[in-house]
Amino acid sequence: MTQQRESISRIASAALSRRSLLRGTAAVGLSGAAAAVLAACSNDNNPLGDAETVEATWSLWGDTALLKRHEEFNDKLNADQKAVRARFIGLPTDGYAKKITAEITAGNAPDVFLAGDTLLGQLVASKQLAELGPLLDGPLSKSKTDAFNRSLFAPGTDAEGKIFGVPAACNPMLMWFNQGVLESVGVTESPADRYAAGTWSLEYFQTLVDKVHAGKKRAFVFSNWNGELYPWITAAGGKIFDGGRFVAHEDQKTVGAIKWLRDQLAAEKAWYASALPQGQGADAMFAGDQLAFTVTGRWVVPVYRQAKTLKTDVVGLPSADGKPAPTIVLASWMVVNKSAKNVEAAFRILTEYVSREGQEFILQGEGGAAIPSINGADQAVLGANYPAHAQTFIDLRDIGYTSTTEEARVPGLSSLIFKPLDKYFTEGGDLPGIMAEMGQKVNDAVKRGSV
Structure with a gap:
């Protein structure tokens, strides 16, 4: 266990070995029930109104087993609907945020991808993401905003409250x-x-x-x-x-x-x-x-x-x-690249992924790792019958909060908090003085937008 984490992005990235939000789900083979779940969430109609199928790419990080599970999700998605031809690009955990950032700069980033809080905060600030609020509550959506604890959207919203990221499977602490x-x-x-x-x-x-x-x-x-x-x-x-x-x-x-x-x-x-x-x-x-x-x-x-x-x-x-x-509820967020060739097609992948059926499909059978971020998929947690009061995960998700917007928007801000506290926890000292100095540095960094 490391001494500090500067962001939930780093938690999820460094943590596929222990703290991955979806760790191990791909190790479980697809059952007939799982196939039926995803089939139920799609249909053969073309909700985009396009005469031809539109291709859209999507990506997230993970180890071999996790990426395999998502490839299976991608195959099932393509088999059960004709509107979008989804192409999944799995990436290794190490260097994920750096690679996505470089691809955005070069203009060849995936249409849809998973972002940790720091990457999300930076992309919201730099206006690189498509606004999702109207789409989430529109006719294409299978993941309406009122199906989530609204607090979990925080790192992916701007000052006006516009939504740019949707929480995927999560972990209440x-x-x-x-x-x-x-x-x-x-x-x-x-x-x-x-x-x-x-x-x-x-x-x-x-x-x-x-x-x-x-x-x-x-x-x-x-x-x-x-x-x-x-x-x-x-x-x-x-x-x-x-x-x-x-x-x-x-x-x-x-x-x-x-x-x-x-x-x-x-x-x-x-x-x-x-x-x-x-x-x-x-x-x-x-x-x-x-x-x-x-x-x-x-x-x-x-x-x-x-x-x-x-x-x-x-x-x-x-x-x-x-x-x-x-x-606190640890999470990562699905986002749509503002430069996607077809934002609605990209959103179709996103909403399928974070929908009740999509999250059940990803989490089904694995018996641990994470819980759905969306209401109505409780069986993915309760079905394992472990621990006895697993409902507590659901209850805390619904009243919890996630990574602070300030820490998401200012890279390295968390280090100004946790570094002095580490010294205090190991050596003791004048806590009011330590906190006062910390407060000054943190608030100055928030005003500057940088550490």
């Missing part, structure tokens, strides 16, 4: 708990029951942390990037950005949440991920009953299911008042 570790220290009540009752509070969570510590184990682990740090902040009622400004240094709930995390490290009640013993990862320690809690996404399902003795389930993070609190 939530808390996994190890019931076996909790029972070993005398805790028999499931955190999931507390969460359902609205009494899963930070105050109560501290009592569990203390009991696990008394039992000679670490209670939880966290890492210093937006996917793992921001959920702790917003669960405590804090803010990072507000109204286009970085406000974390002024928000006492945010400062308090960061200080609380450092206090748990200092008391040896928690692990800081970058300081884990050599050769030990957080997932392995959790699955091996060495940790009671960990904050992560759904991509760990295959790993945790293989741990035969692991008794685990999920909850949202403990909040100030015990009620469910918003968490």
